[in-house]
Amino acid sequence: MIQNFFRGGRRYWTLMALWVVLIVIGLFAYDRQWHLGLSVTGMSRDVSWGLYIAQFTFMVGVAASAVMVVLPFYLHDYKAFAKTVILGEFLAVSSVIVCMTFVFVDLGQPRRVMNVLLHPQFHSVMFWDFMSLFGYLLLNIVIGSMAIEAERKGTPPPHWVHPLIYLSIPWAVSIHTVTGFLYAGLASRPFWMSAILAPRFLASAFAAGPSLLIVLALGVRRWGGFDIGRQAIRTLGTIVTYAMAVNVFFVLLEVFTALYSGIPHDRQTLTYLYVGMDGRAALTPWMWAGDILAVVSLVGLLVPRIRHQERWLVPLCAGVFASLWIDKGLALVVAGFIPSPLEVVTQYAPTATEIAISVGVYAVGALVLTMLYKLVLNVREKTQLA
Amino acid sequence: MSSRTRIGLGLGVFFLLGAYPVWNGLASRAAPERPELAPAVDSTGATLCIEDTTWMKDHHQKLLNEWRTLVVRDGQRTWVSSTGKTWTIGLEETCFKCHANSETFCTRCHDYANVQPFCWDCHVLPQGGQIHG
Amino acid sequence: MDETRRGFLKTLGLGALGAGAAIPILEVLRPGSGEALAQVTGAATAKSGARATGRQLAMVVDVEKCLRDDVRKACVEACDRAHNIPSIPDPKQVIEWTWSDPFGDVFADQINEHTAAAAKEAPVLLMCNHCTDPPCIQVCPTGATWKRAKDGIVMMDMHRCIGCRYCMAACPFGARSFNWRDPRPYVQHDADGKPLSDFPTRTKGVVEKCTFCAARVDVGGQPACVEAANQVPGGEGALVFGDINDPDSDVSRILGERMAMVRRVSLGTGPNVYYLVPDALPALAAGVEVEGEA
Numbered sequence: 148m149i150q151n152f153f154r155g156g157r158r159y160w161t162l163m164a165l166w167v168v169l170i171v172i173g174l175f176a177y178d179r180q181w182h183l184g185l186s187v188t189g190m191s192r193d194v195s196w197g198l199y200i201a202q203f204t205f206m207v208g209v210a211a212s213a214v215m216v217v218l219p220f221y222l223h224d225y226k227a228f229a230k231t232v233i234l235g236e237f238l239a240v241s242s243v244i245v246c247m248t249f250v251f252v253d254l255g256q257p258r259r260v261m262n263v264l265l266h267p268q269f270h271s272v273m274f275w276d277f278m279s280l281f282g283y284l285l286l287n288i289v290i291g292s293m294a295i296e297a298e299r300k301g302t303p304p305p306h307w308v309h310p311l312i313y314l315s316i317p318w319a320v321s322i323h324t325v326t327g328f329l330y331a332g333l334a335s336r337p338f339w340m341s342a343i344l345a346p347r348f349l350a351s352a353f354a355a356g357p358s359l360l361i362v363l364a365l366g367v368r369r370w371g372g373f374d375i376g377r378q379a380i381r382t383l384g385t386i387v388t389y390a391m392a393v394n395v396f397f398v399l400l401e402v403f404t405a406l407y408s409g410i411p412h413d414r415q416t417l418t419y420l421y422v423g424m425d426g427r428a429a430l431t432p433w434m435w436a437g438d439i440l441a442v443v444s445l446v447g448l449l450v451p452r453i454r455h456q457e458r459w460l461v462p463l464c465a466g467v468f469a470s471l472w473i474d475k476g477l478a479l480v481v482a483g484f485i486p487s488p489l490e491v492v493t494q495y496a497p498t499a500t501e502i503a504i505s506v507g508v509y510a511v512g513a514l515v516l517t518m519l520y521k522l523v524l525n526v527r528e529k530t531q532l533a
Numbered sequence: 534m535s536s537r538t539r540i541g542l543g544l545g546v547f548f549l550l551g552a553y554p555v556w557n558g559l560a561s562r563a564a565p566e567r568p569e570l571a572p573a574v575d576s577t578g579a580t581l582c583i584e585d586t587t588w589m590k591d592h593h594q595k596l597l598n599e600w601r602t603l604v605v606r607d608g609q610r611t612w613v614s615s616t617g618k619t620w621t622i623g624l625e626e627t628c629f630k631c632h633a634n635s636e637t638f639c640t641r642c643h644d645y646a647n648v649q650p651f652c653w654d655c656h657v658l659p660q661g662g663q664i665h666g
Numbered sequence: 667m668d669e670t671r672r673g674f675l676k677t678l679g680l681g682a683l684g685a686g687a688a689i690p691i692l693e694v695l696r697p698g699s700g701e702a703l704a705q706v707t708g709a710a711t712a713k714s715g716a717r718a719t720g721r722q723l724a725m726v727v728d729v730e731k732c733l734r735d736d737v738r739k740a741c742v743e744a745c746d747r748a749h750n751i752p753s754i755p756d757p758k759q760v761i762e763w764t765w766s767d768p769f770g771d772v773f774a775d776q777i778n779e780h781t782a783a784a785a786k787e788a789p790v791l792l793m794c795n796h797c798t799d800p801p802c803i804q805v806c807p808t809g810a811t812w813k814r815a816k817d818g819i820v821m822m823d824m825h826r827c828i829g830c831r832y833c834m835a836a837c838p839f840g841a842r843s844f845n846w847r848d849p850r851p852y853v854q855h856d857a858d859g860k861p862l863s864d865f866p867t868r869t870k871g872v873v874e875k876c877t878f879c880a881a882r883v884d885v886g887g888q889p890a891c892v893e894a895a896n897q898v899p900g901g902e903g904a905l906v907f908g909d910i911n912d913p914d915s916d917v918s919r920i921l922g923e924r925m926a927m928v929r930r931v932s933l934g935t936g937p938n939v940y941y942l943v944p945d946a947l948p949a950l951a952a953g954v955e956v957e958g959e960a
Binding site for chain 3: 148183184185186188190191192193195196250253254255256257259260261262263264265266268270271272273274277285329333334335336412483484487488489490491493
């Protein structure tokens with residue numbers, strides 16, 4: 148099985164080399180951070196979480212989105228997803244690895260990370276987040292490898308995989324709910340403290356993940372000869388559309404509550420994001436661009452005639468993904484700290500070191516994903532020849 | 534190149550790399566001398582540590598861990614030794630009163646044993662000490 | 667890959683998994699791991715704090731007396747000295763255990779648009795509130811911060827902190843600081859190259875905050891800021907420290923006589939730093955030379 152990771156043509160190895168180069172750059176940057184501390188980032192006493200945790204939050208959503216293919220196929224026998232589930236599960240595996248690596252690079256004392264296991268605190272949402280992420284990673288590795296093994300042998304997967312698959316469905320929802328709880332339970336940050344934060348996370352996850360999956364599936368079809376099928380792409384597109392619609396609706400709900408009630412604490416962060424506060428408005432262009440992109444993409448997706456054309460579907464999915472990245476991977480975490488508990492606007496911008504490390508972490512995920520998808524392609528090739 | 538050759542080469546490289554501590558150690562320097570530690574005296578000239586030297590050599594690591602838990606997590610600041618004497622728990626408050634020069638005491642022994650304790654990352658070195666990177 | 671090799675790798679993987687999963691379970695079950703067991707059984711009481719059991723140390727800040735620069739400066743300097751607090755040049759990455767901020771920002775939920783400008787700008791001394799229901803403790807994944815049962819101090823264990831900074835996000839008062847870099851070069855040293863006190867200087871990657879001088883309290887003393895304020899002529903009583911659950915303590919007596927405010931009371935964290943705000947704050951504050959921070 149593992150030999151399949153090493154069987155590939157020039158395109159495969161070029162891609163792998165690219166990821167390795169980016170990882171090495173990231174490692175050099177991380178070495179700088181290891182020695183100088185997190186002062187090499189743009190974080191501050193006021194904005195104490197930044198790019199790393201924001202990427203973690205975004206990628207947890209992508210990881211959770213596997214449930215959107217697993218649920219229809221395994222629970223409702225939606226046969227069109229027969230070839231899609233493995234791509235979704237492996238995307239989940241690489242996404243979770245990215246998540247956990249982002250948390251690791253954000254730690255001030257990474258050498259002590261085992262303290263979370265050695266001194267578990269059951270009242271801490273972060274403890275449960277670690278546990279649920281790790282469990283989800285294991286679940287998807289097992290399920291995915293059993294599925295690919297079954298494919299290779301031409302037999303159905305062993306019966307004990309099924310309870311694991313059923314478990315992975317609520318577990319996927321739970322990983323992003325618990326990540327939402329990280330934020331939504333904090334009385335100190337009114338921008339985050341909303342019951343709708345976890346549902347919003349889920350909705351945006353179920354739009355971002357499948358939209359990435361569509362683009363990946365089309366790429367795998369184009370360059371790997373692995374076609375998940377027209378119906379699967381179409382259904383994924385429908386899922387993205389509905390999830391994005393729900394997400395935009397939820398965002399508007401939040402805006403209504405904040406603006407109509409007029410409560411200063413609830414309104415302040417939105418003001419900072421869209422208009423600026425105290426003359427500081429670094430995120431404003433991003434917010435407007437992201438929102439316009441979101442609306443345009445959603446409107447495009449809502450029209451079946453547009454959505455069903457792959458040449459439109461790809462840019463629309465890219466637009467959905469980019470706008471959700473701006474919302475979760477850029478704005479949400481940082482803006483939660485603005486204004487500070489003492490009403491001060493301290494802005495945040497990632498430094499070059501931070502960006503280099505983040506690119507390196509994403510490259511780790513891309514490397515894992517490339518390897519796993521290559522495994523799928525190789526097994527498919529073998530079974531087709533047989 | 535046949536499989537056998539490839540495997541043989543691979544094994545050879547692996548063992549070469551794995552034996553790095555041995556051939557690096559052999560090549561780089563002669564065996565260090567046993568360290569001569571400066572005697573520790575307190576302000577009255579007494580030379581008795583909280584426990585005897587052999588016990589301290591064997592157990593100071595564990596003792597310091599226990600002290601850390603007692604002070605930081607339990608808020609208990611006194612400790613009774615096996616001789617019944619009460620001591621204030623604390624590196625700076627007790628240990629460094631006698632072991633007043635980390636260079637001639639702590640560092641010499643730890644360098645010889647090739648141990649890098651990270652106490653000095655936070656704790657204030659007794660006078661005359663240098664901070665290791 | 668043949669079956670035996672695959673089987674071997676699977677066994678290895680499962681074994682590693684089992685070992686990893688066993689770590690927290692064994693830790694909880696280990697005899698003598700009272701703390702871990704208490705966490706399991708006491709998870710529900712992690713927030714209940716010392717009010718349930720007895721002593722809760724608290725601070726009463728006389729805002730009027732602390733309007734004086736020399737009082738606040740003495741407090742901050744005493745704290746800096748006692749704890750070797752570094753002086754970081756980058757204002758975004760400072761370490762502050764006690765500091766001052768304008769009244770209008772400290773009590774933003776109490777002022778209105780007609781509050782006198784002088785009052786809004788009046789400097790107020792701030793520190794960790796050692797809340798009764800601390801959200802920072804709730805969120806810490808390693809127990810590096812916890813509430814001492816014997817006196818209610820919200821304590822820090824700099825050895826255990828992994829630097830995740832969740833506590834900083836959870837604190838509604840901005841009381842916590844993080845060591846973004848190694849603080850040692852920024853700690854004041856005397857002519858011999860020694861830091862000003864014996865207190866460990868901490869290292870990069872850990873969170874820190876005011877601990878109500880737990881070390882001094884443990885041997886019957888008072889926090890450094892309280893002592894320093896009392897030594898400033900005219901500053902006696904600017905900070906009063908004691909057990910708020912003891913009806914005979916100074917803090918209880920003062921709170922029995924005067925109205926006191928706490929920060930962000932509606933969040934329900936139960937802060938234990940009480941502020942005596944004078945009625946004449948606008949006038950008093952206008953009379954002092956107002957600086958941004960002490």
